[in-house]
Amino acid sequence: MAGISEHGKAFAKPERAHVLIVEARFHDDLADALLDGATSALEEAGATWDVITVPGALEIPAVISMALDAADDDGTDYDGFVALGTVIRGDTYHFDIVANESSRALMDLSVEESLAIGNGILTTENEEQAWTRAKKSEGDKGGFAARAALTMIAIRERLGA
Numbered sequence: 001m002a003g004i005s006e007h008g009k010a011f012a013k014p015e016r017a018h019v020l021i022v023e024a025r026f027h028d029d030l031a032d033a034l035l036d037g038a039t040s041a042l043e044e045a046g047a048t049w050d051v052i053t054v055p056g057a058l059e060i061p062a063v064i065s066m067a068l069d070a071a072d073d074d075g076t077d078y079d080g081f082v083a084l085g086t087v088i089r090g091d092t093y094h095f096d097i098v099a100n101e102s103s104r105a106l107m108d109l110s111v112e113e114s115l116a117i118g119n120g121i122l123t124t125e126n127e128e129q130a131w132t133r134a135k136k137s138e139g140d141k142g143g144f145a146a147r148a149a150l151t152m153i154a155i156r157e158r159l160g161a
């Protein structure tokens with residue numbers, strides 16, 4: 001059957017997929033790098049995508065929620081979602097709020113709504129750590145998140161969920 005995630009292989013590819021990338025541009029250059037990795041991975045898989053840009057990682061989950069509401073209204077539907085952003089520790093507790101709450105909300109959405117979401121929100125101690133992970137030629141976390149979303153789309157198809 002097409003689209004099945006083979007035993008022992010972490011990534012699978014759906015027949016086709018239309019994906020919404022929601023990217024936070026709090027750190028602009030890092031956002032470019034993450035987006036480059038994510039779109040390359042989607043292109044390689046033959047997927048199509050739209051991009052919505054938000055100010056910071058805390059805004060990402062609400063956009064996915066809004067996209068679900070819009071799908072109910074006008075039928076514009078996405079098979080999966082890719083969340084991209086970078087949260088770098090500052091001097092205050094705000095880092096923990098942004099890092100933890102953005103991921104918590106993405107997890108809540110994915111479990112409660114059976115959504116295929118790839119979480120490419122970096123949470124790092126400094127810029128150097130972030131660059132190592134964002135660059136397509138190094139950690140390629142944008143590409144990883146996109147492939148994770150595609151895999152979850154394929155698994156959902158396989159399960160008939």
Ligand SMILES: Nc1c(NC[C@H](O)[C@H](O)[C@H](O)CO)[nH]c(=O)[nH]c1=O
Binds near residue numbers: 025059
């Ligand atoms: N400090 C970082 C933020 N903070 C901004 C919040 O995400 C949010 O936009 C603001 O609180 C308004 O609601 N966002 C990041 O993506 N990265 C950071 O390092």
Ligand SMILES: CC(=O)[C@@H](O)COP(=O)(O)O
Binds near residue numbers: 093095
């Ligand atoms: C991740 C953050 O919230 C950070 O950029 C904010 O820095 P600060 O804690 O120094 O205000």
